[in-house]
Amino acid sequence: LSKVLDLPPENLIKSISAVPVSKKRCVADFQLSVASLTEDSSSNCLAQDLNLQAQKLAERLKCDGVVSEISAGPGTVNFTINRELLAKAVLQQVLKDGSEYGVKSELFSAVPRQKAVIEFSSPNIAKKFHVGHLRSTIIGNFIANLKKALGHEVVRINYLGDWGMQFGLLGVGFQSFGDKEKLKSSPLQHLFEVYVQINKAAEDENTKKMAKDFFRKLEEHDEQTLSLWKQFRDFSIEEYVRIYKRLGVHFDEYSGESFYQEKSQEVLKILEDKGLLQKTTKGTGIVDLSEKKDFSSFSTVMRSDGTSLYITRDLAAAIDRMNKHSCDTMIYVTDKSQSTHFQHLFQILKLMGYNWAERCQHVSFGLVQGMKTRRGEVIFLEDVLNEVRSRVLQNMASAKTTKEMEDPMETAEKVGLAALIIQDFRGLLSSDYQFSWDRALQSRGDTGMFLQYTHARLHSLEQMHGNELLPDVNVACLQEPDAISVLQHLLRYDEVLYRSSQDLQPKHIVSYLLTLSHLAAVAHKSLPVKGSAPELAQARLRLFQAARSVLASGMRLLGITPVTRM
Template sequence: MACGFRRSIACQLSRVLALPPESLIKSISAVPVSKKEEVADFQLSVDSLLEDNNHKSQVDTQDQARRLAEKAVLQQVTEDGCKYGLKSELFSDLPKKRIVVEFSSPNIAKKFHVGHLRSTIIGNFIANLKEALGHQVTRINYIGDWGMQFGLLGTGFQLFGYEEKLQTNPLQHLFDVYVQVNKEATDDKNVTKLAHEFFHRLEMGDTQALSLWQRFRDLSIEEYTQIYKRLGIYFDEYSGESFYREKSQDVLKLLDSKGLLQKTAEGNVVVDLSGTGDLSSVCTVMRSDGTSLYATRDLAAAIHRMDKYNFDTMIYVADKGQRRHFQQVFQMLKIMGYDWAERCQHVPFGIVKGMKTRRGGVTFLEDVLNEVQSRMLQNMASIKTTKQLENPQETAERVGLAAVIIQDFRGTLLSDYQFSWDRVFQSRGDTGVFLQYTHARLCSLEETFGCGYLNDSNVACLQEPQSVSILQHLLRFDEVLYLSSQDLQPKHIVSYLLTLSHLAAVAHKTLQVKDSPPDVAGARLHLFKAVRSVLANGMKLLGITPVCRM
């Protein structure tokens, strides 16, 4: 057991025994147990300090751990509420930082593709976790609203666009136009030439070109805002590449003043990153026609954000295919003399395979959200125990989103994974539906018995192995939060919550509240309330809105 975890437990124990943590740390160790779903991940071995300060007695390890948990954990969960686990000693020396998280970043004039879902939910999780730990977090949606694709789109709309269709279903029409113009450009070099000319006019500030571009941008953001609302995600700042088209000129001037710019035979302007002068590794910063590139604008954006936010860390959440891009951007920032480039971090992730809707073809996020809601409504309607709901559509969407997020977060972010509609909606096993069901069932238990028993409880009544396993598992929450804060992987929290739900499911069957003596019923209800509270805390960090009925 890591020293930090021992200290955290010792601090909780010290509040109970009125002893300094230092005198308790050496007395605590981890005892590995069977990895079955009905037992906790570990048990605690605490020596005779649990008896009293002067008497040594051989006490069963399970009993020692049980009493530690009984005396400390439930009280701590109740007192700390949504901050439980976050007030741990593990985080006491954590310096509070200014953190910028860039995530989602869809391309305007294109429907929100399902490929952007991972960046969106991963970035949201990282921002939630950092914020919960007390850092000052700025969430940025850096929209792809500039570049050569707008040369193609502008040309395409002039050739194939219809005003009526743009007003009726704007992004679908723009997507269709973009697909068509790309096909034309493959066969007709004149179309490619027209696209280059259109983008050049954009960069030069041509009024007509900018007016069309602005329409595309406004229509896109309007639709994206609706999708983010459905996902329960917000941003502190919407910025776009277009904002940096002029600032990127300052970047080019700075690179030039340092003698870092070189011209290739094709006329492109590049920066040599090889370190050997042989141009074996270069980053293109300007095309031969004088137009800017993604990398140039990213450099300008990073410099502007440091000036604006003076960040301690800036995290870019983007797929692993962009690794080289970010390596080059960070390297160029260093070459330009910005030491704070060390504070920039790329969090890469793998791709999702098999996420097709019933309609097939290109998968748009809106279609996935609609399908999630539709399938969940069907599943809920087929279950006899489903409660009457005021807003079944909203509940279905929240449960369905939990299902999608948990399937996504169960493994390492860098891994590609195979999406399965059938598996995602299973109500049993390690799924988001199971988490939501457990939370709703515990809410129902509180609703039914809360008034009668919660004031009359004695935690010493929690003698059963099922109670002990839950109490010990609750004690681990800070450790899990710490692990996720270190590597930014949500899988630690997901695994913890799923185990907690399985432990609660077993306990719910065996530890009756109804018809039990009042103090026993009250103690059990306190236990289930603590489980429900920690489940809700963990789900919210993951970006899931817990439901109370389903």
């Protein structure tokens, strides 16, 4: 192509893509999009013109030892690869690259390696881990996994809600209703109970005044007050770490609003020095964000008593992170109700003269509706994790195919988490979705259960016949349509990773893995290893091994630990 078109080969890489496997079968392996070659691929380039160009280009190209067939399609030139070479090249590559298959593709060769700071999860301390934080946690974890796999440097930050008026209330509540023993044994549950009790009492003016005083003491670093707050914080983090472990998530840094109460005063000073801080008649501080400077859009950054707000602390945090990590991109993963907050945050940073604000990004997501356990509406994540584990255990106990295993609880936990993650990641992140246990736990549908089941099945196939695998297997005999479909699908993995890396949406990888599992299931039926001639059995085993390896890599990117038995 490079010779005929007189273009350097690297210019063609993005124009050539693997053809998606089709039910109709017998599709070419690769296609070149003619429109992507012409500079002005605008609407005036009529479709028939593109078809004619494709036709002419196809006529100029000749088949060789690599390409066995060339044909023109609508605006594309299609290539079928020599079948023996296809099997050899794909399986060799998967085997050689292992968990880095797809990532090492030349598609990524022009992508610069960068440093990314990703803030996600961010629960409020002294409150139990809310189900609302589940999406932020698994989405942030996915983005961090993907970026790391692609060779970027990643810093995972959990920015805790650990400051603000509610701690005044909680402090007073603990002084009235708290129990030090209960705080040690089940901190979040106990603080939750205290918070509920004090909230009932908070109607009373005297309680409100005490809460204000407590928070003021906290801001003034009164030792006794600070020591109580610190206990709340430390106990909360300990309990969160335990839940993150169940989710398979870790952080490089726990920070929080409390770190920035003083620095936020510095931010207010910079805003004032730059003439950006305006005072309202009530004495609150605002920043005008309107284009015409008529206050049609503004952000409040200071209370009338001079104390900071959530956004002021966020400004301080962003500046501090940039100074500390000097990263290329800063990503915030929160629900879409905070979109305006982040728009304002980035706008103010820009007004302050921080041009890196353009490299900050808010990845927003919709809400999950209808998460109920058998006991009713659920708000706490731990209840959901326990529920999914017990339901999977039940399913496994009643299934005929369940294997004896050492730790059924742990397997059920991993399978259950896969069910939650796949149901969450199948659509666009910004969409709200209705959660359904029945749909999440189907073993044969497009579910996390199905991915885990396929992985376990392919793994046991390897265990049964694995010792027969020779180093130089002749895979050229893999010519059946079901084998070719799996090979063609494996060809597309790098493109799917590339798409997800561009828009940070996990759904591309999810749908790829579900298709891979369906294709592998079909091939598993029609291409038996057991009872086949040794050479053929070896080649098929190699094919299933490659499918399992790619399936496992993709699952891990999504935050799922593949199980080997279930």
